Amino acid sequence: MPLPPGPKQLPLIGNIHQVIGVLPHQSLASLAKKYGPLMHLQLGEVTLVVISSPDVAKEILKDQEHCFAQRPEITANEILSYANASLILDRIISNHEVKLRSNTATYSEDVVDVLLKQQQTSDLNFPITMNVIKDVIMSEVRAALKGKTRIKESDIQNLEYLKNIVKETLRLHPPGTLMPKEATEECTVRGYRMPRKAKVVFNLSVFGRDLEYWSDPESFKPERFEETSIDFRGGSFEYLPFGGWRRICPGINFALANIELPLAQLLYHFDWETADGKKPEELDMTESFGITSKRKNDLVLFPTIVIVATSEEGDVPGELD
Numbered sequence: 001m002p003l004p005p006g007p008k009q010l011p012l013i014g015n016i017h018q019v020i021g022v023l024p025h026q027s028l029a030s031l032a033k034k035y036g037p038l039m040h041l042q043l044g045e046v047t048l049v050v051i052s053s054p055d056v057a058k059e060i061l062k063d064q065e066h067c068f069a070q071r072p073e074i075t076a077n078e079i080l081s082y083a084n085a086s087l088i089l090d091r092i093i094s095n096h097e098v099k100l101r102s103n104t105a106t107y108s109e110d111v112v113d114v115l116l117k118q119q120q121t122s123d124l125n126f127p128i129t130m131n132v133i134k135d136v137i138m139s140e141v142r143a144a145l146k147g148k149t150r151i152k153e154s155d156i157q158n159l160e161y162l163k164n165i166v167k168e169t170l171r172l173h174p175p176g177t178l179m180p181k182e183a184t185e186e187c188t189v190r191g192y193r194m195p196r197k198a199k200v201v202f203n204l205s206v207f208g209r210d211l212e213y214w215s216d217p218e219s220f221k222p223e224r225f226e227e228t229s230i231d232f233r234g235g236s237f238e239y240l241p242f243g244g245w246r247r248i249c250p251g252i253n254f255a256l257a258n259i260e261l262p263l264a265q266l267l268y269h270f271d272w273e274t275a276d277g278k279k280p281e282e283l284d285m286t287e288s289f290g291i292t293s294k295r296k297n298d299l300v301l302f303p304t305i306v307i308v309a310t311s312e313e314g315d316v317p318g319e320l321d
């Protein structure tokens, strides 16, 4: 039975040259456009299967959960870092091969050419348009909390738009871009062989942008969550910022509480201006890659206090709720 389809492999390094670069989740996304949502890559000695569509994710996480419930000992980041480290070694070997073959073949030169090209791979930008969003969110927070001088967790329950902004941000920029699993035994998915111990990564960054599931997916539209029952509790495979099924993130509520409350407080007590008078849609949304993905460059904003927070008995001086 064949392995899933994938790009042609070079001797020794396999497909490493195709995934290194600043943002592996984006390199993997563009390879998946060509080779499909179930794709095999060989990274040195590591067999990697990349999942890039919600329906294949469902088959693996739900229908074949007995096979893929395990997380590998190393993270997706480490798998790709391993690939980078292995590349250094392999390139030395490859250089030796160039020397050995210098008079006979151009093959090794091609390898070096490819690597150099990949090293020059630059970041991609994912600009989002947010013209009216700033006004809508400010007025929701200010209107709902009018008259208060302190905001508590119980106050934010009705801030639907704010919650939808958080959801929409997690759709376009899930922090865990590449969710890793490992096949505990050999199994078959869509007629392809998944070898035991194969590393499987779910490219969560493409799920939320899948045209089959989302309309106008590249636009930042928090209102899309008003009309849908999709949520991140793991049942909607097109929206897995917290993973899904058996091993779903157990910290969802804790995570949301730590995003929504501080965000509401910052929006309620301050007016915000971007540095250099940039419009929200002109913000640099370039991502960086790591165990979690975040913005590459700092977001520089200028706050102006509009509503002064009062302290209550029992507060620790200087502490923000």
Ligand code: HEM
Binding pocket: 071, 174, 175, 176, 179, 180, 240, 241, 242, 243, 244, 245, 246, 247, 248, 249, 250, 251, 252, 254, 255
């Ligand atoms: C926005 C914040 C967060 C995001 C996007 C996030 C996302 C994820 C994802 C994608 C997974 C992998 C799920 C899988 O393999 O199926 C995960 C696992 C996990 N998360 Fe989170 N997480 C967040 C915050 C937190 C917080 C605050 C905690 C703890 C308080 C937490 C604890 C865990 C644990 C323990 C696991 C491993 C679960 C297991 O292996 O069974 N996470 N998270």
